[in-house]
Amino acid sequence: MSLRRPLPLVAGNWKMNTTVDEGVALARRLRTELDTCRVEVEVLPPFTHLVQIAEVLRGSRLRLGAQNCFSADKGAYTGEVSPAMLVGLCQDVLLGHSERRHILGESDELIARKLRAARRHRLRVILAVGETEDERLDGATMTVVDRHLRSALEGLGNVGEGELVIAYEPVWAIGTGRTASSEQAEEVCVHVATRLDELIGDVATTVPILYGGSVTADNAAELFALPHIDGALVGGASLEVDAFTLIARACEAARASGAGA
Numbered sequence: 001m002s003l004r005r006p007l008p009l010v011a012g013n014w015k016m017n018t019t020v021d022e023g024v025a026l027a028r029r030l031r032t033e034l035d036t037c038r039v040e041v042e043v044l045p046p047f048t049h050l051v052q053i054a055e056v057l058r059g060s061r062l063r064l065g066a067q068n069c070f071s072a073d074k075g076a077y078t079g080e081v082s083p084a085m086l087v088g089l090c091q092d093v094l095l096g097h098s099e100r101r102h103i104l105g106e107s108d109e110l111i112a113r114k115l116r117a118a119r120r121h122r123l124r125v126i127l128a129v130g131e132t133e134d135e136r137l138d139g140a141t142m143t144v145v146d147r148h149l150r151s152a153l154e155g156l157g158n159v160g161e162g163e164l165v166i167a168y169e170p171v172w173a174i175g176t177g178r179t180a181s182s183e184q185a186e187e188v189c190v191h192v193a194t195r196l197d198e199l200i201g202d203v204a205t206t207v208p209i210l211y212g213g214s215v216t217a218d219n220a221a222e223l224f225a226l227p228h229i230d231g232a233l234v235g236g237a238s239l240e241v242d243a244f245t246l247i248a249r250a251c252e253a254a255r256a257s258g259a260g261a
């Protein structure tokens with residue numbers, strides 16, 4: 001495997017939190033705090049906020065992404081939002097998040113179709129993969145991660161630089177305060193890097209591999225020091241300006257020091 005050196009990314013997944021007014025205020029404060037950050041910083045607010053937050057972030061270095069999209073461009077799909085509708089509003093879309101897999105019942109096959117649809121519209125995809133607690137206890141972590149990666153990426157054709165991000169998020173660590181240990185996180189991220197090499201070739205070395213699952217201002221530096229972790233997908237702590245700022249700055253410091261992210 002060749003040397004990995006992707007540009008790190010710290011992305012905040014707001015999930016179903018904040019009103020439009022609260023979200024706009026949060027985005028304004030994050031722009032003030034993090035516009036000078038030398039790693040990529042991104043917010044993923046609810047769909048309802050995108051138009052106004054795109055305005056707040058216009059001209060800044062912060063990226064904007066959606067938390068989901070559908071697999072068709074338009075049509076009779078009540079309540080869904082298509083990737084075509086996101087074009088011009090945001091640059092990225094998160095797909096395969098465990099809450100969509102396990103609460104909303106999204107299959108590997110649906111996620112693969114969504115990913116292809118997002119790519120047709122040149123949205124960068126942040127693909128989330130990761131095992132449940134039972135799967136880890138069964139020793140099936142790598143099998144599950146492989147399945148998530150293969151089903152989404154196999155046969156995708158040419159993936160260019162800047163088109164894909166992978167987020168490894170153990171389901172048992174999401175929103176639980178039980179962050180994966182450094183060894184657990186690094187082991188799976190190394191595995192992801194190896195699989196990516198096989199699935200998409202040389203461009204794999206440019207794909208950031210994020211860790212997600214109870215990342216906080218207290219544990220971020222330790223995670224970013226790991227050689228195969230290029231940033232974080234942050235849930236709860238992304239709603240707090242101070243915590244999210246400290247996490248992004250920890251990522252910037254790790255990159256500047258030449259360690260890990």
Ligand code: PGA
Nearest residue numbers: 174175213214234235236
């Ligand atoms: P958490 O969520 O940071 O609250 O654990 C992470 C995520 O779901 O992306």
